[in-house]
Amino acid sequence: MNDLVIMKNQQAVTSSLQVAETFEKEHRNVLATIGGLLKNKHTQHMFAKETYINEQNGQSYPIYYMNRDGFTLLAMGFTGTKALKFKLQYIEAFNEMEQQVKFQVPSTLPEALRLAADQAEKISVLQPKADYTDSMLANKGLETISMIAKNYGYSTREFNKLLHGLGIQYKQGKTWLLYAKYQDEGYTHVEPYEYTNSDGIKQVRNTMKWTQAGQKFLYDFLKSKGIMPLVEQPA
Structure with missing residues (x-):
């Protein structure tokens, strides 16, 4: 389940390639569906387009990363008992990943100062x-x-x-x-x-x-x- 959702740019996301593999769909069809969703300006912040390297031929192809809202919109059209099972797995995976992020948010001033100091130290090193x-x-x-x-x-x-x-x-x-x-x-x-x-x-x-x-x-x-x-x- 850990592969379903990953952290990217401090946000829990999944990829169009992962969705295609999980729901047993052609990746090009998933990309086409996302392309249709992106025609609405209110959905564009939910998806980020990048590229990946195909393991078969070493060529680069487009891939979309999407947050929970983007996945929800995309998966609305997936029907059937098997699809429902996978949707529930994704929901659980998003919840787990977002819960991990939540635990990292400081709840007190000393914690916030410590976090700020840690980040400053990381920036100075990296x-x-x-x-x-x-x-x-x-x-x-x-x-x-x-x-x-x-x-x-x-x-x-x-x-x-x-x-x-x-x-x-x-x-x-x-x-x-x-x-x-x-x-x-x-x-x-x-x-x-x-x-x-x-x-x-x-x-x-x-x-x-x-x-x-x-x-x-x-x-x-x-x-x-x-x-x-x-x-x-x-x-």
């Missing part, structure tokens, strides 16, 4: 060009792909697909692994983690995490493709 790389290189430990994806404004699923489309990784079972040309470079570390499945049975699955060298490799590689982390994207 200056042009050095912002993402400085914070990345300061972290000597392993990083999950979900955190890296958030830094780029992607959901985990979208980011994994992006890296697959760029020839960096492939999926074996439920675990993403690097292609042979990258696997011996020390970019990642595969480690097991325990989880409980839907039947309440504890199981173990491998997960791939990125080293500092791997994160630097991703940054340079994606930058060469014109893909930058959020903090380095133009406002």
Whole structure:
């Protein structure tokens, strides 16, 4: 469910690509529907147009990110029992994400001052060009792909697909692994983690995490493709 809604520009949003995948619709048809909605000036603030790279051919295509209101308008035309189930999942996902944001809002003056000081400190450290790389290189430990994806404004699923489309990784079972040309470079570390499945049975699955060298490799590689982390994207 975490992939349904992500944080982008301090707002809970979902993407037209994610909606198309979830509701089993052609992405071009979802884009066409959004295009119709955008003819009304009162809906234009609900959608933001960007591009994504298709994993099959490496080409860039349009994608829309939408807030809760935009999704609500778009999903109005989706009918049927299955569609209702997915709508409820989206509502829950939006609620969870917005609740997380709510917890970050200071409720007292000292908290507000602390938050302001923290933001000022971040701004002083994350200056042009050095912002993402400085914070990345300061972290000597392993990083999950979900955190890296958030830094780029992607959901985990979208980011994994992006890296697959760029020839960096492939999926074996439920675990993403690097292609042979990258696997011996020390970019990642595969480690097991325990989880409980839907039947309440504890199981173990491998997960791939990125080293500092791997994160630097991703940054340079994606930058060469014109893909930058959020903090380095133009406002």
